[in-house]
Amino acid sequence: MRRRDFIASTTGTAAAAIPMVGQRRSVGMTDVARASASLNQLIEADDRQGGHASLASSALKARAKVLELQQRNAGERVRRALYALAAEFTTIAAWSCIDLRDLDTAQAYLHESSTFAGLSQDPPTSMRVWVNMAMLAYQRKNWPEQLAAARAANASPAARRDPFFGSMGRVRLALAHSSLGDLRAARRALGAAQENYRKAADERRPRWTAFYGPAELNHLAAIVLNRNGQPAEAEAMAHRALAKLPTEFQRNRALITCQLASAQLHQGEPEQATATASTVFAIMEGAQLPGRMRTLIGDFHRDLFRLAPSTTYARDWADRMRDEWSRT
Incomplete structure (x- = not known):
């Protein structure tokens, strides 16, 4: 068979084997925009x-x-x-x-x-994955993996190029160090996160980053301080977070309120803490509490009954929580 005839025959065979590829419409950025509309x-x-x-x-x-x-x-x-x-x-x-x-x-x-x-x-997309991996490790109580994921987020191209993402990576480091009981390293990373955020330019970023601002930074600081036995500072941070949180972040408002209640409880103010914790249900407006929030509420419940088991407000809280749990 001559070379020209061979090329013609093999090209025709390949085209016949995959007829749909040439016939399907190409995809462009308009299709990308349409696909992302629900994001x-x-x-x-x-x-x-x-x-x-x-x-x-x-x-x-x-x-x-x-x-x-x-x-x-x-x-x-x-x-x-x-x-x-x-x-x-x-x-x-x-x-x-x-x-x-x-x-x-x-x-x-x-x-x-x-x-x-x-x-x-895409650097911001990779950054988001590392942040979520750190959060998952935190939920699993796998502290070494939490630290490794936080370090990966902190070393990512997005964090190196943009102080906004740098702040996000460093606050994850603060949380990881606090999980390991290293308060000095946690405070150092927290300070770096705050400094990076101050340096960040006000520019357009992916929609998923909207949660991260002064309120969330203070919220995460409250978590670090609560976990390291500094409830007075944690309470101050939680109050700052609530004051700065945009109204649309309903779930985050409830989570910050859980941190506030915990800080008040561990300062020896169980009645005030119980009143604060009770507002979580109103904030969520009857929506089912996510499992992560139910865990925080459950932790508060156990600590309350360890510190003030026979009080009227503790019994009222238990009744309220039982009603809410069964309803949601």
């Missing part, structure tokens, strides 16, 4: 009521549509943007599972998300 809605739903099963399900359905688009013809920029979206949607599903305390499923999703983030070559 903000999912993030806003999480801001209001935290992670829940339907949120995770919606995120995975959106990811499936994005991955279907990856099967079409696309340029490198479009492919990377689609992988970033796949990572975003998978991370939302993982975060919902963390909030629900379904930690094994969250771990599986985060592994998938890290693959998509790597393929996207």
Whole structure:
């Protein structure tokens, strides 16, 4: 067979074997924008009521549509943007599972998300995955892994290039050091996080970063201080966080209130702490409490009955919590 005839015949065979590729419409950035339209809605739903099963399900359905688009013809920029979206949607599903305390499923999703983030070559997306890995390790009480993930977030390209992300990475280091009982290192990292945030320019960043501002920084500082036996400072930080928190962050307001109640309880103010903790249910407006929040409330309940078991307000609290638990 002559070389020219051979090339013609093999080209024709290849085209016949994959007829759909040439016929399917190419994907562009308009398709990316359309696919990402639901992303903000999912993030806003999480801001209001935290992670829940339907949120995770919606995120995975959106990811499936994005991955279907990856099967079409696309340029490198479009492919990377689609992988970033796949990572975003998978991370939302993982975060919902963390909030629900379904930690094994969250771990599986985060592994998938890290693959998509790597393929996207998008630094903020990779940063988000590392932050969530640190949070998952915290929930698992795996302190060495929490520190390793926090260090990875802190060393990421996003953190090196932008003080905003640098602040986010350093506050994760503060939390990891506090988990390991190293208060000096935790305070040092916390100070660096605050300094980096002050240096950050006011510029447009991905929608998922909206949660991170002065309120969240103070909230995380309250967690660090509560965990290291400094409840008076933790209370001050929690009050600052609540004062600065935008109204749309309903779930975060409830979480900060849990930290405030814990700080008050460990200062020997159980009645005030109980009144504070009771407001969590009103803040959530009857929505089901995410598993992570239920854990915090459960910790408060145990500490209250250890410190003031026979008081009227403790018994009233127990009745209220029982009603809320059964209703949600």
